[in-house]
Amino acid sequence: MNPAMELELRKFVAPEFVFGSGARHLVAQYAANFGARKVLVVTDPGVIKAGWTKDVTDTLESAEISHIVFSDVTSNPRAEEVMAGAEVYRQERCNAIVAVGGGSPIDCAKGIGIVVTNEKHILDFEGVDEVPIPAPPLICIPTTSGSAAEVSQFAIITDLARRVKIAIISKTIVPDAALIDPVTLTTMPSDLTAYTGLDVLVHALEAFVSNAQSPITSMFALEACRLVPHYLAATIREPENMIPRGKMMRASLSAGLAFSNAGLGLAHAMAHSLGGLLDKPHGESNAILMPYVVSYNFAEAADEYTEIADAMGLDVAKKSSEDVKIILVNALKELVQSVGVAPKLSDIGVKHSDIPELARHAMDDLDIATNPRAPSQRDVEVVYEQAL
């Protein structure tokens, strides 16, 4: 890194978090400390079925903190769901929020929080720093190791009317506390484990090469790059083995701290477009796109990508940059396929005719601002075409 750049001003924002087995049981203590009288528990049907929601509400009940469960949340949470949750919060006169689940319930909970304090529509907050008043106390208990929404300043909400995913980026939606408990990962199905695990790697990669990165964010990003290739396959092989699950949870946290502060890049912009337009799962879209985005960006951040390749355990010593590029791209493709994710967008039903619209939406996505290379719309179309 350029030594002068190390001295540029950078901020690092993270919530208070507790990491480790049993962290989820601290929820009542944290809620009481935040003065919670009535808690809105935001979750989804899958998490309820796995039993984690009841685990949390039981803990609240034992501390005599009353609560109401809101679970009308789909994957890729929608603006209407956020507004419905806010209505429940107001009607039930809640004063704190606990989110239990993956990225979708947590993003939905963030949205509900700012809607109730600011009394505006969720879509009014689109953009960076568009939230004037902070949300009520928010405690997050993640049950996937991927989104890292429990530590990030991002919330991604789907606007069904425009068929786009909007990004809300604001320091005011960083949760107040994250209770990160790897035990909750043991009920994740294998496909979700694969998607979220690859999402972690994409977070780390994009944060590391972001044009807003800093030495602190890079430290966390590299840590995630080290962990994912070694432990992802193991979590799928032995879903109940806590050692690899713990490593992946830590990887998710590290990548989350990195990207929350450094921003993301082209792969996320393009994946958001796929999610908004065609409702494709976020992790899967990201995983398929990543090798092609690396290939496109490589020349602009060859040194950083070499460091990543090294951290991932690839032999890149004394290799020309062209070779490193080939090695890294191939390794990413292999990793994607090794955990059973389809290699091409056409495999998940994307059609050639979708590309112009997808590219136009991706160009409007906020994440593109921190990509190391500023693409033209045609560039984005070409990357989609290559990944098709």
Add this chain to the structure above:
Amino acid sequence: MSKRSDAKRDWSTLRDKIIGLGESSASKSYYPELQRRLADLERFRALLDQSNDAILLAKLPSGQLVDWNESTCNILDYTNADLVNMTIYDIADTSAWKKVSELLSAEASAAPTTLTTSLRKRDGSLIPTEMTVVVMSIDGHTYAAAVARDITERNKAEQELARYRERLEELVVDRTADLRRANDQLRQEIAERERAEEALRDSERKYRQIYESFYDVYFRTSVDGRIEIVSPSIQQHAGYDPEWLVGRPVTDVYYNAKDRQFFLDMMLAKGEVENYEMRLKTLDGQPVDMLVNARLRRKPDGTPEAIEGVLHDITDRKRAEEALRESEERYRTLVEQALDGIFLADSDGRYIDVNPSGAAMLGYSRDEILSMHISDIVRPEELDRLAVHISNVKRGDRTITEWDLKRKDGSYITTELSAVQLQNGNIQAIVRDITERKRAEEELQKYRDHLEDLVEQRTGELREEQEFTSAILYTSTAIVIVLGPDGKIVRFNRAAEQLTGYSQDEVYGRYLWDLLAPEQIWQVKSLFEELTSGKFPIQFESHIVGKDGSRRLIAWSSTSLLDADGKTKYVIDTGIDITERERAEENRRNFEKQIEAQKRQFYKDTILSVTSGKLDICDAADVRPYISASQIKEEVCGPDDVGYTRRQAQQFCEEHGLVGDRLHTFMVGVGEAITNAVKHAGSGRVYAGTIDGSVWVGVADRGKGIESLILPKATLLRGFSTKPSMGLGYSIMLEVSDQVLLKTGPHGTTVILVKKLEEPRVTLESLHLPDTWMNAPGQVSHG
């Protein structure tokens, strides 16, 4: 959307915001919000303290006071410290408060209750208050909030007011008695005044009678014609001053002086006259008619002495009679001259009058009409209707009705009739001949009917024309698709149906591009936009996808049809299926490619054997390993760069062990290759590297390549060039290199010259070189 587009334009600002050093970019900035709300609360608290009312909050059911404002302390004369340990029961009037708390413990009643009660001060004295109490639940506890207003002053004021009211009532009673007395007195005075007024009115009546009796003029004239006495009222009727008249000849006041003698003779003969009309003249010479009652007065001896009598002015009556006559005259003229016929019949229906227009209308004389009855001129079949109508008119119905009336010559005229019964029972009818109007109306109707025929005829013609156009569309072998201005299909001819397998009903309302290959949709949409924005006609080709999914290539010719405002009304796409033509074209191209490949293989084999494996006409795949392993890469942009790049290549070869004559002769070939690229393609790129104990130099250009047919000549014939100044060409390169790889094609030519570092051992094969090589300078000796 604007926000999003702006964002795209300014990625660097967005990046700065994500880094987040701006002041609005703080995590959970609770403090400003908290402080703002605290300030709100403090303001509210200050407001409460400033209130004159005591405001307090008590916990239920204990009644423990938990909060109160400053006024509470002031009113009750307690300090804050005192109140901390007190309950509401300590300060409120116990009985009243108990009632309230019972009321409130019913819990559901959250509505505020207002009561009048007392609060107890520190010294035990009671303060009357009006208290509003509301029960509320905060954090699971029940509280009573009370607002108490000190009403001591108000009570005092009310008592004062009550005292005033009592005093006022006493005053009113006194005053009423005074007034009653004054009233009685007044009533007596009024009665007296009324009597006096009655007396006055009597005398006035009398006076008026006297005055009125003098309205007529009393006069006396002497027999010889002098005015002796005249009453003052003469002035009123004729303007003369009565005193001035006395003694003047009476003929002065006659309109015709001769009348005097006649009047005198009559008086002398008769002795008196009654209601005799006489015309006098006024002072200003106008006639004035008088009625005279007079008698002859005689002397005791019987000789006539004077005439005395009374004149009564009848000018006004005369004038009224005149006016009446004139009015009758006018009415008569009106009736006589009216264009409408006016008939008058008695209540039995016999005609008693008719005006000239009425008589003329029917062709009768007036006298003839007067001998007729209403029923005589009505159609016999309408007699019943006539009877009904007459009875309606008698009841006051004034409806205008239409009747056919019979003329004297037997023909009928159509009339419009309005009838009314007069006060004397006669019936008057005003009749208008509307025969002409009727005829005009019928004429108009006939014309209207004709117009409708015309419209029908024209519609038929149009339909025929439309059917003709449809028939052309239907039988055309070309595809014709007509689109509305929104791009939706509105016409789809038979050829289009046959080609796509869709019926026209299936495609109506769909977009043209719904039928096209998906990858061409964007292009066709933008062409459609051009068409509708005025650029036409446009020719283009696109694939149409049939109902069964088959694709056909269509050559389209499209144009716009504009409406009167110049806006696109229709877009007409005419297309011809060129799939077969295109397929044939494709086959031909493939065939040519095959031939070309065979040719190349043939030449490659031939040349390889002729040059003993030295010249390899090869593919891109054979050349690629060299280029990707290249250790230098120099651009040649024109003739000026030839020298430099040649030196770079030479330096490379030298560094890697090629020396002496072998180096120099090799460089001649390299120079030739670089020059070739510049001359042939304008520019090129020079590579160099090592391979298996050899050095190699490669030159790539993007020229048009060497055609197969001249490949042998170009490569093997010394001095052959497609351009006159080409120089020695490939033969030189072959001579000075140990191997030459040549890849050529329409996208450029790459030649790679390989030179072993050590001189190769001469083998038998090298003795079989073609003759053309024998005379080449720098030729490696084979001996």
